[in-house]
Amino acid sequence: MLSRRSTREVLEDHLRLAQAGELEEDLRRNYAPDVVLLCRSGVLQGLEGARASREELRRELPQARFDYLAVLTYGEVGFLEWRAEGSGVRVDDGADSYLIQDGRIQVQTIHYTVKPNPGA
Numbered sequence: 001m002l003s004r005r006s007t008r009e010v011l012e013d014h015l016r017l018a019q020a021g022e023l024e025e026d027l028r029r030n031y032a033p034d035v036v037l038l039c040r041s042g043v044l045q046g047l048e049g050a051r052a053s054r055e056e057l058r059r060e061l062p063q064a065r066f067d068y069l070a071v072l073t074y075g076e077v078g079f080l081e082w083r084a085e086g087s088g089v090r091v092d093d094g095a096d097s098y099l100i101q102d103g104r105i106q107v108q109t110i111h112y113t114v115k116p117n118p119g120a
Contacts, residue, residue, distance in 0.1 A: 003103040010100045011078040015068060023054055032104040039110040053110065060114050061086035066094075076100055082112075090117035 005013070010030055017026035027047050037044040037053050044053050058064075064086035072079045082094035091112045099107040 005103040007073040007076055007078050007098075007100045010103060010105065011071060011073060011080070011098060014105065015071065015080070019066065023051070027051070030105055032102075032106045035105055035108065037108045037110060050108075057112075061089055061091065063087045084112075085117060088117055089114050091115070 014026055014030040017023075017029070027050055031047060031050055034046055035050055037049050039053055039056075041053075041056060044050070061084050064084045066082055066084045068080060068082050070079065070081040076099055078098035078100055080094075080096040080098075082091070082096070084091045084094060091114055094112040096111070097109045098105050
């Protein structure tokens with residue numbers, strides 16, 4: 001039963017599915033239908049907002065490879081520190097936070113700065 005998963009289990013499942021490119025399965029399993037995402041482009045709501053956020057990341061970091069530097073949880077809160085390299089760009093300061101309740105991501109914050117990476 002999805003609602004009984006721990007914060008760690010939800011976050012690890014989300015990261016595994018994100019790395020595999022399984023967006024729809026990730027949304028179905030790990031995101032609340034009324035999720036709220038806070039990011040540079042504003043406040044995004046619902047699964048459509050989560051799709052829009054993921055699409056924005058793909059546009060800004062084409063063909064990206066992600067490294068997860070820290071995955072932490074405490075109670076209902078999760079934190080992810082990450083970096084990525086894409087086609088000609090990179091991110092060194094990626095940081096997401098999560099509020100996970102009833103086995104689903106209810107709130108997510110997303111921060112990253114895209115920089116040129118001429119060697120990639």
